[in-house]
Amino acid sequence: LFIDASEKSGRPIPQTLFGIFFEEINHAGAGGLWAELVSNRGFEAGGSNIPSNIDPWSIIGNESSIIVSTDRSSCFERNKVALRMEVLCNSEGSNICPSGGVGIYNPGFWGMNIEEGKSYRVVFYVRSTEAIDISVSFTSSDGLQTLASTNIIASASDVSNWTKMEVLLEAKETNHNSRLQLTTSKKGLIWLDQVSAMPLDTYKGHGFRNELFQMLADIKPQFIRFPGGCFVEGEWLRNAFRWKASVGPWEERPGHFGDVWMYWTDDGLGYFEFLQLAEDLGASPIWVFNNGISHNDQVDTSSVLPFVQEALDGIEFARGDSSSTWGALRAAMGHPEPFDLKYVAIGNEDCGKKNYRGNYLKFYDAIKQAYPDIKTISNCDGSSRPLDHPADLYDFHVYTSANNLFSMSNQFDHTSRKGPKAFVSEYAVTGKDAGTGSLLAALAEAGFLIGLEKNSDVVQMASYAPLFVNSNDRRWNPDAIVFNSFQVYGTPSYWVQHFFRESSGATFLNATLQKDSSTSIVASAITWKNSEDGQTYIRIKAVNFGSNSVNLQISVGGLDPNSVKLSGSTKTVLTSANLMDENSFKEPKKVAPIQTLLEEADKEMSVLLLPHSFTSFDLLK
């Protein structure tokens, strides 16, 4: 591998090249990154008709002690369903309540993670005809072990109208599979609505589960595309993600059923929170909105203007000053400064649909007129032929076998350098080569990404998909980050992302690989100045996709005689005993990069690439 590390050989890599794509799939947000512990907090998930299904809430008590139903008496206009509890038993008299009382419990998303010494804020709305004495507690899944508990006592006049209650509970013990209980031993009629339980300790208090946020921060994403995917489209438009229903006070959000990935979300992680997430990650937000097209129905171009206005309002929400209608709502939500929204995607995977081009142009014209600096992303692939409509970028999605993806390291070699740039907004090895996240898949993706880096004059952005999976609800395999209520690990594909986290904004070096036809090697070199230690590095990356080890001769030219210091240079290898090896909660780092000092670092060196491996060499310049 001949690398020309001279100043003149380099080409800047876009600052935006590597980022992430967050979709509400696999309970990535609800029951995932969004730290809310209660599922179906407004009792709305069963539908707005009553009687409604309150799942996953359950009743504590029997028919002679409590009758639970739903009605439409909530004080929240957009989510009218409330829970009604008629408590028949009492602490004294002929019908004595069972010990611990009667009421309801919520198991959260496959169990709540309650940890000793940590505090949790529980909020709920209550109304009653009598004085109340409600016990709020976190317990084990069978209700027998109490981890934290407090009582809420109020007079009848205090709760004759809907009243917000808020308590802080500190856990005395740890249980990863807990539930939240609201119980009483006092006869009477009680209505409940909007029950929330949040850990106090979330990232910057912004509601993001710390360890999941950290997994994202660790790969230094330069952008975040959100909130889908198919989630944005919906099977039917009536179930698509609509940003206006996801902003404002959490209690007032109606929530919605995502009919592609088939689960309810309370929309605690709404449009505002996605923009906040981008800001917290130091990533550029890329908002994907519905363009009047779902999987099964479409709005005709002649009547798409309300959707266009909805998108313009969404941009105003993100960028308008606090005197604008929607900017004022953002400011009221705690963010008076505008968010740095510069990219919007007009739909997702809709290019083949009848109304796409017509609808797209309506959005494009309106957005460019109101916000000329905003870059628009088309769903139509422009990598092999020019687009027939104006766009700044176009989406490119690929899910395929390992061999196919590896061979696609050349995909953009012949793409026209004129016209819009490519946004490889979804890619992954899927199917039997990938399982639930194999080394084989990761190596093919590494080869593909080296190809994107090489073609980063025409590829401006790339993100793996999907990002997260709650192991209790695998709607899509594989995914980059796997978690449950208290554990998390990265798949080998996640670890591949680490090799590229310095690439965005770095300099791509001219490198020529001479190989014989029997080897399957893809390699590249970049250089960048590390802001943390002030040092300049050269990183050489090489994927050996074959089953034999390979001796790679590396020759770094164009340096001054004192460059490439021996001390401090490192080698990082991602490999494993078997090609189909995966990580798991038991062995979270079975397939993870291992870094060692590079003893033989020099301008001329021979290095060994292990079979089925991805290796990077960081040379200190």
Ligand code: AHR
């Ligand atoms: O990443 C999973 C899904 O794959 C996305 O929702 C969609 O855009 C694609 O079909």
